[in-house]
Amino acid sequence: MLANLPILSLIAFSPLLGVILLLFIPKDQGRWIKAAAIAATLVPLLLSVWLYTDFNNRTGDMQYVEQMPWIHIPLNQEAEGLRQFESFFFQFNYSMAVDGISLPLVFLTALITTMAALAAVHVKKRWKTFYMLLLLLETGMFGVFMAQDLFLFFVFFEITLVPMFFLIGIWGYLDKEKAANKFLIYNGLGSAVMLIAFLILVSTAGFSTAQSGGQASLFYSGDIKVIAHNLFSPDSYTNTKPSEFVQNPFYLSPGMKWALFAMLLVAFGVKLPIFPFHTWMLKVHTEAHPSVVMIHSGILLKMGAYGLIRFGVLLFPAEAKQWAFPLAVLGVVNILYGALLAFRQTEFKLVLAYSSISHMGIVLLGIAALNEAGMTGAVFQMVSHGLISALLFLLVGSLYERTQTTMLDRLGGLAKTVPFMCGILLVAGMASLGLPGLSGFISEFLAFAGLFGVMPAAAAVGALGIIFAAVYVLRAVMKISYGPMPEHWSGMRDARFVEAAPMITLVAFILLLGVYPSVLGQPLQQTIDVLFQNITTKMGG
């Protein structure tokens, strides 16, 4: 049914239509702007629901492939050896597709952006620009999860950078500009490392010959398929030693591959974030507007994990195997460091920020396991943490609106005045600490189960994080909900409908994932099966 529609492009670019629509609404029509923006986020949400139901769970291949040449640059052919060829060029395609790993993330993006647009009712100024940037950001995020060409992926990855800079820097709290700068520089450096790795890949493994009508052409390509093919086929230029073929400039030595994996790890590690690169995200979590943090924590961090899987593990399985132990150690460090520091924080947003670090550590562990259970767990954890952290920051936004503080020692007893919100907070907290029946449990279980098979010690230490999670989550939630309440808060209103709707939606999805994980497991399973069949043959040595 969907096969004839460019459904992915529709999803990815429908937010831009919203941007254009918003351009024509006068600045002072706040109500209309909000309504139009929320409607604009509903379009990709509905489309992605449709996509999700239409997705073929029985195949692990890329689906809904859209491909067309975008940038086709002829290169100079005057050198002796190049003249005999028909053409010599490099080509980047506009090429979009989804498989079982990207599909859930596309849906997550659509869902959380809508929720964030709803949560943005608390934004106090310049709504029009805010929503336009939010929609632009959404396009970038969709693109990241759909792009099948290194160049296209990079472009979308960078496109998320600019609107995010504005969203943090204009609508945040006191120290917003510093946070925006820190965000920009850290992520800019991460992207820079990624770009170098990508271009090295394109200029070696992206190099191919093609026959058309008796004439041969040479080209560089950014297509993931081409690159994967060259990386894995033993007789490609990439795997031909310079000693066997004159001066082969396309040879990727094992050392170079190792370095490329390391570069990708750094590039995506900044986004994820992995332990020493995490300071920027604390700043963003505390200083940005909560609805922006919903997107940041809910989706942007997942881009790091997604990139690490898509480009790190899938293109360099053998190197990933060499790196498995360091990865697991990094994961454990993330979990424990995040958990311990979350326990020490007096600011609720920082508790959540450190808990994000801790939870992203579990994703790393799942990846490090390099088996099906671990990878499934990693993807589950990405989705689950996306939902939970979005919900938590939605609550932070609503609470801050009423109390004007997020300091734990000044909050308390809110269960008396705002029982509904505190109830939701409790659910979110339970999900976060991994209570069975909620989404956090199943993902952590899978990730640790995967790792126990290969690195029991690392898994055992990492599992301590779950205990710590219970401690720091309960500590924060209890402090906010119970205990003495300052007198002047007694007349506080509970959640309005526009706040309650996204809370209930997110809780519903958290529950759904907890009690019926197949909803995510089904599309995922085939993809991961196929990938691991490929990987295990390639990891061989």
Place this chain on the structure above:
Amino acid sequence: MDQLQRLQAGDLAHLAPELTLVISAIVLTILDLVLPKRTDRNALGWLSLAGIVISAAFVAAQLNSDKPVQLLNQSYRIDDYASLLKLVFLTGTGLITLMSIGTLEKEGVRHGGELIYLLLPATLGAMMMASSGDLITLFVGLELLSITSYVMVGMRKSSVRSGEGAFKYAVLGGVSSAILLYGMSFLYGMTGTTNIGQMSVVLMQNLETYHALIYVSFFLLFAGFAFKIAAAPFHTWAPDAYQGAPTPIAAFLAVVSKAAGFAILFRVIYSVFFGVGDARMPLHTDAFAAIAVLAAAAMIAGNAMALRQKNMKRLLAYSGVANAGYLLVPIANQFMTSPVHFSIFSEFIFYLIAYLFMNIGAFAVLMIVNRASGHDELSGYAGLYYRAPWTAVAMSVIVLSLAGLPVTGGFFGKLFILFGTLQAQTYWLAAIMIVTSVISYYYYFAVIRQMFMRTNFEGSEIKTPVPLGVAVWICTAATVLLGLFPNAVVAYINSIFSLAADFMIRQ
């Protein structure tokens, strides 16, 4: 070489672009002289623009000729390399003339007509440099450009800074010309000719004899050129000259004058020194190292110094130093022997075109801001979003392009250069290039921060003169289009241009 070929009347047709500029300059000078004092001098601007457009049309007609035209015994060459660069110069001067129309009074230039017609001989000088096949022609062109530039920098006669800038520029420019001449004299001494095309053969034959002298002449010439393109450590004049000069002239120095410097650097270094050397005297690798080190120095120094600037003209000057570094990278790369990488010229010219539009755009916006605030400080941009929202959006696009973020011409240009660098496997240079680019985010985004995140309560809505606004939007549109459809430009250049025939002069 037996007898000097004479210039025939028919050859003048080949010089049509240059002659058009000469005639326009003369007509404008006379008009400016005879027109009554109170007449609006804007008409001169439009006339000058017409001359530039006609000249550009002649250049465009010369593109893609079967064979390079050579005049006066190889001393003047009309090939696609020269023509493409001439189009860059003329586009730059055209946009700069456009933004000068009706705005010079406020810039502190009392006699606007002078500035308008002096731009023409300066551009002519640049065009001669691009076309020169002989060191003498080259030097004449260079001096024509330089001397008119010295005058134009000092044109804000009531401003002390303008005088200071002009003086510094003239003194340092004179020194650099002297260094260049010194280097040329060595070449002449070794080869007995001033013809660029004949030198490399003679040098190759006498490698043993001239060993050290070849290096001396290379480094002297290179230093002289580096001054013109304002690459660190030969850049110290740039911030002062830009700050003192009227804004359109600062843009001229940053774009046209710099591009002209690159035109001769690229040509001379390649025609004379490429392929010279052997295993015992590896000029090839040494030249690569020298150019690459200079590129790295320019990128690092330019970006690091720009971090501290509060004055927009100085910031753009340092950003220009960094950009000179990026542009040197493809030039360095060819000296690395990679069996498949030969697209240096496409990389170079694409980034130069992108640089042209984003830089002139930035200077044009600076003029708008300066008209409103009366100064060039960064704080003048505060709250621009509220006072002139569309200008703020245009400036954001330009700044993103300068920073190298997608989807803009600056992004693709840098990507293309970087890709070439990695094809040549010069990893360290690529790393420096990209890391310094990220550092540059900091000061480029400072402009964005001022425009969107700060407020200026005194400012009212800003009115922009139409020609200036048009210049801003041409630059912005070109920047975006170059980012979205780079293939059109690169494919065209690749289809007409040949490294061997159009670029290297060899006999």
